[in-house]
Amino acid sequence: MTDRLTLIRPDDWHIHLRDGEVLSNTVADASRTFARAIIMPNLVPPVRNGQQAAAYRQRILAARPSGSGFEPLMVLYLTDQTTAECIREAHSAGQAIAAKLYPAGATTNSDSGVTRLEHIYPALEAMADVGMPLLVHGEVTHAEVDIFDREKAFIDQQLVGLVERFPTLKVVFEHITTADAVDFVNSAPDRVGATITAHHLLYNRNHMLVGGIRPHLFCLPILKRQRHQQALCDAVVSGSSKFFLGTDSAPHARHAKEAACGCAGCYSAHAALELYAEAFDELGALDKLEGFASLHGPDFYGLPRNTDTVTLVRESWSVPASMPLGDQTIVPLRAGESIHWRVA
Ligand SMILES: NC(=O)N[C@@H](CC(=O)O)C(=O)O
Numbered sequence: 001m002t003d004r005l006t007l008i009r010p011d012d013w014h015i016h017l018r019d020g021e022v023l024s025n026t027v028a029d030a031s032r033t034f035a036r037a038i039i040m041p042n043l044v045p046p047v048r049n050g051q052q053a054a055a056y057r058q059r060i061l062a063a064r065p066s067g068s069g070f071e072p073l074m075v076l077y078l079t080d081q082t083t084a085e086c087i088r089e090a091h092s093a094g095q096a097i098a099a100k101l102y103p104a105g106a107t108t109n110s111d112s113g114v115t116r117l118e119h120i121y122p123a124l125e126a127m128a129d130v131g132m133p134l135l136v137h138g139e140v141t142h143a144e145v146d147i148f149d150r151e152k153a154f155i156d157q158q159l160v161g162l163v164e165r166f167p168t169l170k171v172v173f174e175h176i177t178t179a180d181a182v183d184f185v186n187s188a189p190d191r192v193g194a195t196i197t198a199h200h201l202l203y204n205r206n207h208m209l210v211g212g213i214r215p216h217l218f219c220l221p222i223l224k225r226q227r228h229q230q231a232l233c234d235a236v237v238s239g240s241s242k243f244f245l246g247t248d249s250a251p252h253a254r255h256a257k258e259a260a261c262g263c264a265g266c267y268s269a270h271a272a273l274e275l276y277a278e279a280f281d282e283l284g285a286l287d288k289l290e291g292f293a294s295l296h297g298p299d300f301y302g303l304p305r306n307t308d309t310v311t312l313v314r315e316s317w318s319v320p321a322s323m324p325l326g327d328q329t330i331v332p333l334r335a336g337e338s339i340h341w342r343v344a
């Protein structure tokens, strides 16, 4: 039994840090173990151009704990109005390394998202041309499509066609949750990858709904049935370089989650790497953690791998029942329970 594991330092390829005073909490948590992170742009208003991304990056840098070398990798939020020039400018100025497609209405702060893919064809053309990856929240939003079927419907109705139409565009299918998504990514060309969260490896919809509703496990795309959780686990155990770490840590204050209409998003940054270690350990696949957490992401993005390391030890610790989030509190993943790995 492995009780100690040293990895090349990992990165988080999908995280929400938000803005303002909560940055001191979210950036401290993310920078604890991750060298770099892909910073989601769904602020209000969203991060739509290079200048806004550069300014947001400065606010994140200013919130780093002293001595931290944490590197935020900035992302543009695509809207129906995003032009090819906007993409080219942000790329050439080094202000953004990717752009994000939120179908309008699909998730938290996606109201300014894309209403029809045709509207962003010029932007996608420019992205393919300069080598900027497209990051996708892959769910359709049509009222008639069941929430548990929205990822599969997005693959069939939008993603297959998009990948075909732009044959050189790199695409990251973010936070995948279904066997359908795993199959799609596995059969797609190498320029298509996917992130997988710790909570989608560890939980399925029974954890969220059996014996009472647990709002802190409610996120989008919503947890699916166990068969789909198993497919995600199989994907990471396979060691395929198409799959890499993206926590989708998405903070919402306690009162916004524990409400008649609660927000979607799980907060995992306080213990992200530890939770992944636990998931891989349960799968008997600790030897696959380094590839998933530290190698496949930079290789996909064409960035250098990190050179320093982080060590995990098998040791249980208790997650606090709540944590500060600016002047509010947040209930983190596993609140009041234990985690069986810790960072040495
Ligand atoms: N994952 C979530 O449930 N919520 C994210 C948005 C997202 O990644 O879809 C958020 O910003 O709160």
Ligand SMILES: [Zn+2]
Pocket (backbone or CB within 6 Å): 107, 137, 174, 175, 220, 221
């Ligand atoms: Zn999303």
Ligand SMILES: [Zn+2]
Pocket (backbone or CB within 6 Å): 014, 015, 016, 040, 175, 248, 250
């Ligand atoms: Zn997200």
